[in-house]
Structure formats: structure tokens, C-alpha cells
Amino acid sequence: MHLSGVLLPDGEQRDLWVRDGRITFEPVPRAETVSRGGFVLPGLVDAHCHVGIARGGGHVADLADAREQALVERDAGVLLLRDCGSPVDTRALDDDPDLPRILRAGRHVARERRYIPGLAVEVEPTSLADEVRTQARRGDGWVKLVGDWIDRGAGDLGPLWPDDALADAIAAAHAEGARVTAHTFGTDALPGLIRAGIDCIEHGTGLTEELLGEMAARGTAVVPTLVNVENFPGFAEAGEKKFPAYASTMRRLYASSGAVVRAAFEAGVPVFAGTDAGGGIDHGTIAEEIRALHAAGLPREAALAAGSWAARTWLGLPGLVEGAPADLVVYDRDPRADLDALAAPSLTLLRGRVVTPSR
Numbered sequence: 001m002h003l004s005g006v007l008l009p010d011g012e013q014r015d016l017w018v019r020d021g022r023i024t025f026e027p028v029p030r031a032e033t034v035s036r037g038g039f040v041l042p043g044l045v046d047a048h049c050h051v052g053i054a055r056g057g058g059h060v061a062d063l064a065d066a067r068e069q070a071l072v073e074r075d076a077g078v079l080l081l082r083d084c085g086s087p088v089d090t091r092a093l094d095d096d097p098d099l100p101r102i103l104r105a106g107r108h109v110a111r112e113r114r115y116i117p118g119l120a121v122e123v124e125p126t127s128l129a130d131e132v133r134t135q136a137r138r139g140d141g142w143v144k145l146v147g148d149w150i151d152r153g154a155g156d157l158g159p160l161w162p163d164d165a166l167a168d169a170i171a172a173a174h175a176e177g178a179r180v181t182a183h184t185f186g187t188d189a190l191p192g193l194i195r196a197g198i199d200c201i202e203h204g205t206g207l208t209e210e211l212l213g214e215m216a217a218r219g220t221a222v223v224p225t226l227v228n229v230e231n232f233p234g235f236a237e238a239g240e241k242k243f244p245a246y247a248s249t250m251r252r253l254y255a256s257s258g259a260v261v262r263a264a265f266e267a268g269v270p271v272f273a274g275t276d277a278g279g280g281i282d283h284g285t286i287a288e289e290i291r292a293l294h295a296a297g298l299p300r301e302a303a304l305a306a307g308s309w310a311a312r313t314w315l316g317l318p319g320l321v322e323g324a325p326a327d328l329v330v331y332d333r334d335p336r337a338d339l340d341a342l343a344a345p346s347l348t349l350l351r352g353r354v355v356t357p358s359r
């Protein structure tokens, strides 16, 4: 196969060929030209989604439903997913060449009554490191902790874990060769997680200037999931009657969420695009998240990087380089000039094969 176009992020007009599922810049004789004149990006990345959580919560009925979720992502140009916790073992999907690549974090690790029912493995702090080791072996290089959640006794968000348990657990994951990330909405859980050497923070709406400075120095990333943060006013309303303090916290976090993302970017914290699809969010909304990151203050190209080449590098996959897997998306218009161009790829190659939309 042969393509020509403007390759991102370099921005140069080039020819590229696909041979044995991989990109090459050496001409392949008699190659068929499948695209000419577009803008070629490394496949998009949804750095926070869930394959296997049903719409509305709980787990999907069967693997066919999980497969459908991955296909919806693929149709949106997402060729690499970081699954941030699934109650279902979706590993069988790896054998399906039509599906995007999935990097898993195993199951969420939480405490009893401190997360959405039925999703997490629930343990006490004394068992956290052991469970993290188990999930590190179950996943593809990531472990997912629930860092804070509503504490019904206190009536507000609160940390799940004492600092020493976090330090042991994160060290245990690192010893297994896995990185760790954590769900946090509020601020109080963050110092313990960041100082324990966590690799990434999900949502991170409670991040402060001081904590962002510490993350930048350590190289700790954030995946703001702004598409999901749009639900905060709804969460506040649902909790208002029983937990007024929680409701006001969620409204305050919502109000400052864009400023936090801009401050993270300006502080030099790596920011990546993730939708939190699964449960309450539809799959296939990565373009919306990239636009939201730009609206929060990331330059257009940085927002694109956050959902494409920079996210791939962070997750250990190459971009459009010699020998890389041919996972790429082509757009007719330049997404650096207009992010609306991301609405639909004109061509998608996954593992070097032309992908036809599943619907």
C-alpha cells in the first residue's frame, strides 16, 4: 500500500508505504495508492476508557458487547485504548485483528463501599500492595487505584488509603514493571499519591499549583477526562439532599476544571486525552475530549498530540516512523487548523489493513 500526505507531527509532505503491516519509507514496487493529499496522524488514543463496563454501570452481558465498545472507538479513529479498569476479562479480544489495541489496568482497586458497586476489587489497606501485585500481573503494564470517593461518614470526598499503604502498593507495582494511576476528583488524596511516586492521575480536578509543580518535576501525567467532568453538576445534584458538602465540592471542582488543565499544561505536566467512556459516557467521543482540552487552554497541536502521537509515545507505541505498526488515520482537512476535522477519518489503517466503519 502507498499513501502520500502531510505527516504529523512533523508537518512534512511525504510518501509512505505499508509492507507486512508496518510503515516503511522505502518505496514498495507496484503498491496500490490508497490515499493522496490528506493529513496523516498516528492512530488516535483514548487514554482513559473502559471496555466491559455497561452503559449505566455494572459489567457488559458478554464479550460481544465489549467488542462492540472497542469497535465504536475504532470508528472514531482510536486505534489504541488504555483501559482504566474493567470488571470483565477482555483479553480474548486481543486475538481479533479488527479491534484497536487495548492496554489494560486489570480491575479497579478500591475499599468496601468506596466506589461504584460491582466494579472494583475491594480490599483493606493492609492488603493493598498484595492486590496491586495481582492486578499488575493481570494487566498490560498499568494498575488502577481509586484514590478518593465520597466518604459517607464525612459527607464529602475523602481519600481511600493511608499514605504508607500507597507507598508500599506503588513500589510493589513498580517492582512488577507496571505503572500506577488513580482516580481522584478532590485534593486531599493527591499529596499521598504523588509523593508515593504514582505515574498518572485520572481526572485530577483537585490539583493545585503546588501539586502540579511536584508532578512536573516527577514527570507524573494527568488525564483530565473533561468529557466526564461535564457530569459533575449532575453528580452534585444527585447527592445534594443527603450530602450537601459533597455537592458543593463537586460544583467547585467543576467550576475550576478548565483552569486546572491549563495550569497543568503550563506547569509542564504531561496531559493526555481520555474520555472515561464506559458506564456513564458513550464510547467514540475522543474528538470531543481533544476539543475540550483545547477549549481549556491547550494549543490545538498540543491537544492533538495529547490524543495521538504524544499519548502513543507515553504508552510505548511509535508514531509514523520506519518499521512502526501501520496504525494511522487520515483526514481531508488539517486538524491543526480545525479540530472539527477529527469528526471522521477519511481513511483508517489498523495493523496495515484498511478498516471499514462497522456501521
Ligand SMILES: [Zn+2]
Binding pocket: 048, 049, 050, 084, 276
Ligand atoms: Zn474511568
